[in-house]
Amino acid sequence: MQVFKLFMQILKKKMPVAMIYVVLFMVLCLAFTAKGDGEMTFEESKVSIVITDNDNTAESKALTEYIGKRCRVTEPKMSKNDALYFNHISFSLTVNEGYAQKLAAGDTDDLFTEEYVHENYGAAYMENFLGEYVGCVRAAVIAGDDMSEALKSAEEAMDIDTEVKMVPADSGKMNGLESGGGFFRYLPFILISVMMYTLSAVMVAINKKEVRFRTNCSAISPVSYGGQLVAGSVTFVMAVWVLFMVLGALVRGGFDGKGWVQVLNSGVFAVASALVAVIVSLLINTEQTINIVSNVVGLAMSFMCGVFVPQSMLSDSVLAVGRFMPMYWYTKANDMLTGAELYSADKVAECIGVEAGFCIALAAVALMIFKLKVRADD
Amino acid sequence: MFFNEFRYNLLTTLRDRHFIMWLILFPMALGSLFKAAFSDIYENDIKFSPIPTAIVQTQKDDIFKEVIRSVSKGKDALLKVTYADSAEEAEKLLKDGKVAGVITKDGTLGLTVASNGMDTTILKAFTDRYLTEEKLIKDTLEKDPMKLPALTAALKDDLKTVKKVRLTDGVSDPYITYFFNLLAMVAACSSVTGLNVVMQNQADQSPLGARKGCSPTPKLISTLAVLAGCWLTGMMCTAISVSFLAFVLKVDFGSRLGFVYLAAMMGGIMGTSMGFMIGSLVKGSYEKKNAVAMVISLGGSFLSGLMIADIKPDIMEKAPLVNALNPTAVVCDSFYYLNLDADYDRFIGKMVTMLVMTVLFTAVGFIFTRRKKYAGL
Numbered sequence: 126m127q128v129f130k131l132f133m134q135i136l137k138k139k140m141p142v143a144m145i146y147v148v149l150f151m152v153l154c155l156a157f158t159a160k161g162d163g164e165m166t167f168e169e170s171k172v173s174i175v176i177t178d179n180d181n182t183a184e185s186k187a188l189t190e191y192i193g194k195r196c197r198v199t200e201p202k203m204s205k206n207d208a209l210y211f212n213h214i215s216f217s218l219t220v221n222e223g224y225a226q227k228l229a230a231g232d233t234d235d236l237f238t239e240e241y242v243h244e245n246y247g248a249a250y251m252e253n254f255l256g257e258y259v260g261c262v263r264a265a266v267i268a269g270d271d272m273s274e275a276l277k278s279a280e281e282a283m284d285i286d287t288e289v290k291m292v293p294a295d296s297g298k299m300n301g302l303e304s305g306g307g308f309f310r311y312l313p314f315i316l317i318s319v320m321m322y323t324l325s326a327v328m329v330a331i332n333k334k335e336v337r338f339r340t341n342c343s344a345i346s347p348v349s350y351g352g353q354l355v356a357g358s359v360t361f362v363m364a365v366w367v368l369f370m371v372l373g374a375l376v377r378g379g380f381d382g383k384g385w386v387q388v389l390n391s392g393v394f395a396v397a398s399a400l401v402a403v404i405v406s407l408l409i410n411t412e413q414t415i416n417i418v419s420n421v422v423g424l425a426m427s428f429m430c431g432v433f434v435p436q437s438m439l440s441d442s443v444l445a446v447g448r449f450m451p452m453y454w455y456t457k458a459n460d461m462l463t464g465a466e467l468y469s470a471d472k473v474a475e476c477i478g479v480e481a482g483f484c485i486a487l488a489a490v491a492l493m494i495f496k497l498k499v500r501a502d503d
Numbered sequence: 504m505f506f507n508e509f510r511y512n513l514l515t516t517l518r519d520r521h522f523i524m525w526l527i528l529f530p531m532a533l534g535s536l537f538k539a540a541f542s543d544i545y546e547n548d549i550k551f552s553p554i555p556t557a558i559v560q561t562q563k564d565d566i567f568k569e570v571i572r573s574v575s576k577g578k579d580a581l582l583k584v585t586y587a588d589s590a591e592e593a594e595k596l597l598k599d600g601k602v603a604g605v606i607t608k609d610g611t612l613g614l615t616v617a618s619n620g621m622d623t624t625i626l627k628a629f630t631d632r633y634l635t636e637e638k639l640i641k642d643t644l645e646k647d648p649m650k651l652p653a654l655t656a657a658l659k660d661d662l663k664t665v666k667k668v669r670l671t672d673g674v675s676d677p678y679i680t681y682f683f684n685l686l687a688m689v690a691a692c693s694s695v696t697g698l699n700v701v702m703q704n705q706a707d708q709s710p711l712g713a714r715k716g717c718s719p720t721p722k723l724i725s726t727l728a729v730l731a732g733c734w735l736t737g738m739m740c741t742a743i744s745v746s747f748l749a750f751v752l753k754v755d756f757g758s759r760l761g762f763v764y765l766a767a768m769m770g771g772i773m774g775t776s777m778g779f780m781i782g783s784l785v786k787g788s789y790e791k792k793n794a795v796a797m798v799i800s801l802g803g804s805f806l807s808g809l810m811i812a813d814i815k816p817d818i819m820e821k822a823p824l825v826n827a828l829n830p831t832a833v834v835c836d837s838f839y840y841l842n843l844d845a846d847y848d849r850f851i852g853k854m855v856t857m858l859v860m861t862v863l864f865t866a867v868g869f870i871f872t873r874r875k876k877y878a879g880l
Contacts, residue, residue: 145794202820211816235666243675246621249551256662257632267653287630290615413522443540
C-alpha cells in the first residue's frame, strides 16, 4: 500500500488548496439549491405583467383590477427592456388614452399598446385575454347593458372555468417541472468540478516526471500502482461526497425514501466523477492547464446532460452524445425521483446500473492509460 | 529594456503554449456545444408558435368547427390542430408528447392536458373563451332573441385591440447571454496569465524572478513589460474567441461586432490585471494563487449567469451592487447592453467600469509587489 500512503501524504499537503475548492463548491451548491428550490412547488401559470394606465377612467381601472385577479401584476426594479428580455415580465401593457371613449363608441382598434422584446406565450395569452374582455364588454353593451353593468357582466362571463383533466405522460415536464429541483439537481456539476480541481492537485504532484520515473523502476507493478492510485482517489472522493451529503441532509432536513435513492445515485456518480478526474489528470499534467480543462469538462458535461438546461429542452443530437456520459443517467434518474419525469423504480435502477457500468469502464480506461504511460516512459 | 522584456515574455508565452491553447480551445469547445444545445430552444420553447392540439369531436357542431378553423389558420394562428377519431387516439398523441392538449367536444367542451405550463394555460384560456361566448349567446337568447344577430356578429369580429411596439433591434433570443457569459469567463480566466507577472518578477516565486531581482533593470519597467505582454495575450485570446463565435459558429452579435471585439479585449486586459492583483495579494505557492483566481473566475461566472441564466436578472433586481462589482458580470453586461439598447449609454458605463477596475487592479498589483526584501532565497 506504499502508493496509497504516498497519495494520502500528498493529499495532506495539498489539503489547504483542496479545501479552497471544497468550500467554493459548497457555497455554489447552496446557491444552486436556493435557486432550484423555487421550482419544487407547482404554481398555475400566471402571466407577469406591467400595466401603465394612460386613460385613468373607471373603465380602465375596472380592467386593470380584473387583470390583477387573473395575472401577476408586478413593478420590476430593473428597466422594462431588461425585465422583458429575461422574461421577468411577459407582457408590458399600456391602456391607451381614450380607452373608455373608444369602448363606449364600439371602436376596438388599438385600445392597448404592447411593448415587447420577443414574442412569447405570455404575450399570446394576454392578447387573447384582452380580445376576450373587450369582446365580452361589447357583447354585453349590445345585449342592452349600460357600461358599468357591461363591465361587470364581462367579468362574470369570463369567470367560466373549463373542466380540465390531467393525465400522466412519458414525455417529461410532469407536474410543471422541467427538471428536478432541489439539492441534487446541480450536484453532478459540483461533484465533477470539485473532484477534478482537488484530485488534480494531488495527481499532478504524483505524475511529475521525476517521481514517476523513480516509481517506475521500483518493484511495484504498474497495475498495482494504478490500482492504488484509483483506490486513493475513490477514498478521497467518498470523503468529499460524505461532506456534501451531510450538507444536503442539513439543507433538506434529512432524507426520505426517494431521497435515499438520490443519495445512492449521487454516490455512484461521485465515483464516476473521481475516475473522470483521474483520467484527465493522467492526460494533462501541468498545473496551469488542468484547472481550465476541468472547467471545460465540468461545464460541457453539465450542459450536454441536462443539468443546467432541462433534458426535455435539449435537442436529440445533444442528448444522443450526452447518453455516453454518466451525468446523463444521473440526471435522468434524478428527474424521475423528483417528479420531473414519470417515476419508474425499474428505470431508476437501470439508470444507476448504467452509471455503475460507466465506473467500471472508466476504471479500466484509467488503468490502461496509466499502463501506456509507464510503457512510454520505458 | 522595456521592449526586450516585452518581447521575451511574448516568446516565452508562445513557446509554452499549453495554457494559451486551452484558453482559446475552451470557448471554442463550449461555444460549439452551446450552439448545438441552444440553437432551437428559443424557436421551440420561448417564441410563441401555434400550440399543437388534438381535437375530438363526437357530435356535429358547425360553429365549433368554424371556430377551430379560424384560430388555426394564418400567420397569427393560435392552435396547430390534429383531428383524432377517438379519445384514446388523442390521449396517445398527448402521452407521446405530440400534442400539448386534447379538446373534446361532445355535449360540452372538455380539455385534457399532461402538464402545466404556458401552452396549456393558453389552451384553457381558449376553451374558457369559447364557453364564455356560448354562455353570452344563450343568455341573450333567453333575454332578448332579437339582439342575437348583432351579438353573434360582434363576437365574430376579429378584434385588433393591441398595437405592438418592439423595444429593441437586437437579438431577442435570451440564450445568447450564454455566449456573452462564455466570453466573460474567457476574460476572467485570463487572470491565470496575470499570475505569471508575479511569478516571473518576485524573487521568492521562481528562479527567473530571483534572477530578475538582482538584474539592473528597474522593477517597475520589468513588471510593466511582462504585464503588457500578458495584456496582449489576454486580448488575443478573447479576440480569437469572438472571431470563432461570430464567424465559425455564426453567433449573431448584431450589427455592432466592432464594439463586441473592443469590449472582449478590454475584458481580457481587465482579467489579466485581476490575476496580477491576486498574485500579489495571495501569499504562498502558485497553486494557492491559481486556486483563488479560479474561485473568483468561477464564482463570478456563476453570479453572472453562466450556469443558470436566471441568476443574472435576479441579481440585477435584488443585488445590483453585486452585479456592478463582479468583473465577469461587468464584461457580460457590456455585450448584453450592446445587443439590447439602441443607444450606447449603458455600454459606455460598463467600458468605463472595466477601465477603472483595470487601473485599480494594476495599481494594487504594483503596490503589493514593490520594495520586497528577502532575507534568503
